[in-house]
Amino acid sequence: MRRIAATWISPLLVGIVAFIATRLAMMPGVSFWDTAELQTVAPVLGTAHPTGFPTYVLLGWIANVLLTPFGDPAFRMNVFAGLCVAVAAAVTVDLARALTRSTLLGVVAGLGLTFTGIVWKIGTQADAHALHLALVAILFRLLVAWEDGRRDRALIGAALVFGLAAGNHSLTLLLALPIALYVVTVDREILRRPGLIVACVGIAVGTVALVYLELPLRAGPFRAPIVYGQPETWDGFWYIALAEQFRGSLVAPFTDLPTKAGDLLGRTLDAFGPLTIFLPIAFVVTALRRPRYALLTGSALAITCFFAASYVNAMIDRYYLVPVLIAWTWLAILGEGVARMAGGGIDDDGGRRLQPVVAIVVAVVLLVPTGLALRDRYQAVDRSHDDAAARWLDMALSSMDPNAVVVSWWSYSTPLWYAQVIEGRRPDISIIDDRTRLDQNLGDIYDVIDRNLPTRPVYVIRIEPSEITGVNERYETQPLDAFDPSMLARVIRRREVAQ
Numbered sequence: 001m002r003r004i005a006a007t008w009i010s011p012l013l014v015g016i017v018a019f020i021a022t023r024l025a026m027m028p029g030v031s032f033w034d035t036a037e038l039q040t041v042a043p044v045l046g047t048a049h050p051t052g053f054p055t056y057v058l059l060g061w062i063a064n065v066l067l068t069p070f071g072d073p074a075f076r077m078n079v080f081a082g083l084c085v086a087v088a089a090a091v092t093v094d095l096a097r098a099l100t101r102s103t104l105l106g107v108v109a110g111l112g113l114t115f116t117g118i119v120w121k122i123g124t125q126a127d128a129h130a131l132h133l134a135l136v137a138i139l140f141r142l143l144v145a146w147e148d149g150r151r152d153r154a155l156i157g158a159a160l161v162f163g164l165a166a167g168n169h170s171l172t173l174l175l176a177l178p179i180a181l182y183v184v185t186v187d188r189e190i191l192r193r194p195g196l197i198v199a200c201v202g203i204a205v206g207t208v209a210l211v212y213l214e215l216p217l218r219a220g221p222f223r224a225p226i227v228y229g230q231p232e233t234w235d236g237f238w239y240i241a242l243a244e245q246f247r248g249s250l251v252a253p254f255t256d257l258p259t260k261a262g263d264l265l266g267r268t269l270d271a272f273g274p275l276t277i278f279l280p281i282a283f284v285v286t287a288l289r290r291p292r293y294a295l296l297t298g299s300a301l302a303i304t305c306f307f308a309a310s311y312v313n314a315m316i317d318r319y320y321l322v323p324v325l326i327a328w329t330w331l332a333i334l335g336e337g338v339a340r341m342a343g344g345g346i347d348d349d350g351g352r353r354l355q356p357v358v359a360i361v362v363a364v365v366l367l368v369p370t371g372l373a374l375r376d377r378y379q380a381v382d383r384s385h386d387d388a389a390a391r392w393l394d395m396a397l398s399s400m401d402p403n404a405v406v407v408s409w410w411s412y413s414t415p416l417w418y419a420q421v422i423e424g425r426r427p428d429i430s431i432i433d434d435r436t437r438l439d440q441n442l443g444d445i446y447d448v449i450d451r452n453l454p455t456r457p458v459y460v461i462r463i464e465p466s467e468i469t470g471v472n473e474r475y476e477t478q479p480l481d482a483f484d485p486s487m488l489a490r491v492i493r494r495r496e497v498a499q
Helices: 002-024 033-044 054-066 073-100 103-114 117-122 128-149 152-168 170-186 188-192 194-212 214-219 234-241 244-249 257-289 291-310 316-342 349-381 388-399 410-422 434-439 445-452 465-474
Strands: 405-407 430-432 458-460 475-479 489-494
Touching: 002 073, 002 103, 033 054, 033 073, 033 410, 054 073, 054 128, 054 152, 054 194, 054 214, 073 103, 073 117, 073 128, 073 316, 073 410, 103 117, 103 316, 103 349, 117 128, 117 257, 117 316, 117 349, 128 152, 128 170, 128 291, 128 316, 152 170, 152 194, 170 188, 170 291, 170 316, 188 194, 194 214, 214 234, 234 244, 257 291, 257 316, 257 349, 291 316, 316 349, 388 410, 405 445, 410 430, 410 434, 430 434, 445 458, 445 465, 465 475, 465 489
Parallel strands: 405 430, 405 458
Antiparallel strands: 458 489, 475 489
């Protein structure tokens, strides 16, 4: 019992440190953009934008219930992100320890992951990528446990976690080939066990299918108050699940490779600083000491980085979370290799005395760049005073006349939905987002304005210059407030057409 307790002390402590770090920088409440959508969807078991993120919605709903005493739903979903990063950090400690047989180097990997800028940042606000990081860390740990112990239950557990991760974010699918290569390399005889293969594939696919039932159920017979698209229909379901909306987002993956390599180097330098120079060496050492793990993680990192380099996304740095996790485990393995070399690689008394000392020195060296960058990184990720969305909501909702229609844009539609669905504010206002126009066949923004302007107050939120110009050419408008960053304006009347 004492041994089991000691095994979990270091992961637990690092997880606590990670949560405290994210909590100190955490947003106090509602935000804009996708963050506000997840803060709205999860507490009411709704459906989110493609790919729907059903695992996140289901676990987020549970987290919202369990965290009820700790603030409003928006804050609870931010806390959920912090808890996911804490889980990822704790599991990373155990993963690196399993790879190196060193608790100290496991702690280094867990702390290094926690305080890498993008990881720290992702734990301060509601985001499905925080859960993705946690689930992938658990997935890797189960795979390594299977390699070390060859117990079927570890591989079956990995299949289950893979299914949950795929139901959370489609980036998980990029890991399918690396995992298949890893499994076959670890145990070639597994090909002679079709029952185990079918069980693992069935559990993974079945888990994905099960969590994705959330979409048609909450859009159909048990309809939630907020639903993206029409996933209750066959075509609508696949439109969301397969992210048809973003089909053109992968742009020219095999062109301009030097520029993409330079961008990747810049991101690596930003995340690891001077440790960047050791990463290729760390991979080589990993390939020598844990060749199967090197195959798994090396191929996963290469595929993920190649994909992210060509994928158009508003916050693409989130797609590099798993490569950051992988890199810290490589650095831990490098540290173990250095410590063993310094100890002579033998078990004489001198080696045993020297190796722990060298491990401590290596641990300090690996964490020094993080420690030196800690203050700047905290300032970069700190959102503890970011109440811009809450202030904007108060201004916007108090400025709109009763029974108004607001022709909105995504980043501002989401906090407006939060105000209506979660807080119950201004139910008289109709929020017509671009998604709403598509789902209800309402035409373009001008059709919506013209249809409502004779009978209801109409407001517009546009950020595209061409649409702002189009609105101003067709209508007389009145901006509402100098503070407003959203171009929120009241439409007064149509402009007269010159004869």
